[in-house]
Amino acid sequence: MSNLKIDYFQDYKIFSQTAAELVCQQLARKPDSCFVFATGFTPLGLFDRLSAAYRLGKASFQSSFLVELDDYYGIHPSDSKNLFQWLSKAFLDRVDFPIHQTVRFQTDVQDPDRECLRIEDEIQSLGGIDFLVLGLGANGHLGFNEPGSSFQSRTRVVKLTEASLQSSQRYWGEDSKVPGKGFTLGLGTLAEARKTLLLVSGKEKKPVLKKLLTQPPSPDLPASAVHHFDDVRILSDLKIS
Ligand code: PGA
Secondary structure: OOOOEEEEEOOOHHHHHHHHHHHHHHHHHHOEEEEEEOOOOHHHHHHHHHHHHHOOOOOOOOEEEEEOOOEEEEOOOOOOOOOHHHHHOOHHHHOOOHHHEEEEEOOOOOOOOHHHHHHHHHHHHOOOOOEEEEEEEOOOEEOOOOOOOOOOOOOOOEEOHHHHHHHHHHHHHHOOOOEEEEEEEEEEEEEEHOOEEEOOHHHHHHHHHHHHHHOOOOOHHHHHHHHOOOEEEEOOOOOOO
C-alpha cells in the first residue's frame, strides 16, 4: 500500500473548499509564491472558491507568480483552445493576478525546443515552483506527461495520446479539432516543486486512482511520479475501497 497522503471528501463542494483553504494558507505563508494550476474540470470548484475569497478580501494574488502547466502546440495564442486563455477565464481574470507575473507557453513559436528551455529558465529565475496544483488524467497523465514519460523528463513538446485527445474533446465539443501536440512541464521539473496538491475528481478517475495508490511507481502511470515528490497531498471526492 502507498504512503501517499490522501484525504477523501464526501462531495465536490467540501473537496474544493479544502483545496482553496490550502492555497490560501500558502498565500498567507508566502504571498509571493510561484504557483502552477492545472486546467480541466477538476479545479473549477477551487477557482470559484478562490475568486469568492478574493472578492471578500480574504485572498490576494497581487504578489504571486504563475507558470503555466501545459498548453497545446501549433495554435495562435488567441485561439479559443489556448489553455492560458482557459485559465484566464476560469481563474486569473476573476482574481487580482497581475498578468506580468505570469509565464505562459507561446503556442505558435517556430522553435518549440527553445521555448521549453525558456520556460525552464523562467522557473529558475522565479526561484522554483512553490505550490503545484495538479489534476489526474484518466490515463494517468500529469499535465501532458503521457504514459511512458520518464520521471526525470523536463519541459518539452509531446505527441498527445488518443486518450488525452478524447479527454480534451470534452472541453471543446465533438466537432472541434484538438491539436495533436502539446507543451508540458516535465515530471522532473514538477518533482522540484516545494508542495504539490493532486486533485482527483470524476468517477472515471476511480481505476487510475486505485492504481496510483496500490501499484509501484512506473512511467506507465506518469502520475505515480508523485511518490518521489517532496511534499504531496492528494484530495479526492472518490472513496477507493
Ligand atoms: P479533468 O481532467 O480535470 O477535466 O477531469 C484532468 C486531466 O485530464 O488532466
